[in-house]
Amino acid sequence: MKKSKIILLGVAFLVTLGLSFTSPTQAATAGQDTATTIKMYDDVPESVQSAVDDLMDNYITDNTIDVTDASFSRPTMSAVMGGHSYSDFSKIPLVKKYLLKSGFAKSDQLQGVTFELADHRPSSADMDRTYYAGIRVLYNGKQIVWKTVKVKTPITASKSNSYTEPSNLVGTVTATHEEGKQYAPLLDTVNGKSNRSLAPGSDWYTDKFIIDKQTASMYYRVSTSEWVSERYIRPHANTNLNISAPISSKHNTYPVSSRAIAGEPLYKSNGELWDYTLPNNTRWKITSIGFDQFGVAYYQVSTDAWARADQVFY
Incomplete structure (x- = not known):
């Protein structure tokens, strides 16, 4: 010894x-x-x-x-x-x-x-x-x-967010709206904060998505440099995602607390969406954790039903 x-x-x-x-x-x-x-x-x-x-x-x-x-x-x-x-x-x-x-x-x-x-x-x-x-x-x-x-420092004082390179995605997204506001806000990755927004219930063609490296939030492109957050849309299938390599979870339940409008979308491991969402203010038993190719974690709450990790547990 x-x-x-x-x-x-x-x-x-x-x-x-x-x-x-x-x-x-x-x-x-x-x-x-x-x-x-x-x-x-x-x-x-x-x-x-x-x-x-x-x-x-x-x-x-x-x-x-x-x-x-x-x-x-x-x-x-x-x-x-x-x-x-x-x-x-x-x-x-x-x-x-x-x-x-x-x-x-x-x-x-x-x-x-x-x-x-x-x-x-x-x-x-x-x-x-x-x-x-x-x-x-x-x-x-x-x-x-x-x-x-x-x-390596992922952000700087002059750059408060950083994003993955855009990935191709062909489909449409349906806008909801931000809680307490009438429209869904947009992110402009070129010109800073956008002064435009999406009307609730409107459908928008999207061809790319990016992921915030700090928050793991996904954004769908709806114009040349404007993107809408996954929090303000009802997303369609994203078969560019592949959830795999599940491991045991140290968390017992997954709380849904920020999806008051559209509910929490549930992905299949091939990126397709289930036709139901998790209601706001509910908790779901976690059976395992999987990861997509972009480094985002997902909590499995039912057979091949995965919720994107957007909660921070301490």
């Missing part, structure tokens, strides 16, 4: 999902400031320690990651909070696409090991303006490794 060891690289302070993780010792290694790794092994079998070391040192990147989809969005990160087996952990989009390298062959040695994924997002009172993804490794419920990887 190896003695406890601590390895610190770069910054050793992280605030994540409302919790603070601070290393017992703070130090920096010159020239290596992209990742922070803290190891505190105590009564961990050699085989488990070897497998965790191999994974964290050789297969979890040390480099700053540039997330180009909604994998790091608040709803998706909130959806995957809590402990996961390695099998489920490796399916999470941020891990699968950006953090985990291929080739790890010791997963069968991770008995008793669980993984938690967290994030750090600067607040107005935060001195540290860096974004992080955090990986917490536990053995029999006790933390043994904590690693943070920097995330």
Whole structure:
């Protein structure tokens, strides 16, 4: 059995999902400031320690990651909070696409090991303006490794939102309206806030959609640079979506609290829509979590019935 060891690289302070993780010792290694790794092994079998070391040192990147989809969005990160087996952990989009390298062959040695994924997002009172993804490794419920990887700043002071590249979509959407207002507002990605809106009940041809990387909200294009949020429409089928790789959920129920007009749309795994929605102010049992190719999480509430993650759980 190896003695406890601590390895610190770069910054050793992280605030994540409302919790603070601070290393017992703070130090920096010159020239290596992209990742922070803290190891505190105590009564961990050699085989488990070897497998965790191999994974964290050789297969979890040390480099700053540039997330180009909604994998790091608040709803998706909130959806995957809590402990996961390695099998489920490796399916999470941020891990699968950006953090985990291929080739790890010791997963069968991770008995008793669980993984938690967290994030750090600067607040107005935060001195540290860096974004992080955090990986917490536990053995029999006790933390043994904590690693943070920097995330390229997704927004700036002059750019409060960022979106995925437009994806093709042919169909129509039916506008509803914003609660308390007569019309559905539009987002203008070129000229800023639009002064135009859509009348309730009107149908609009759409040819593309984008996803907000921070909120995971979907927007459908209805003119050259104007887009309507999924919150203000009754969407039609979007077969460009593919929901797959389900994992266990740490949340019990999914609350519907912001769909007072159209209800919560339910997707099939192939992007088609069910012909019913979830009423506002209802709660639904979650059976699993799936992900689309854009890094958005979905809660499964019935057989092949998936609600887009637009709630942030803490």
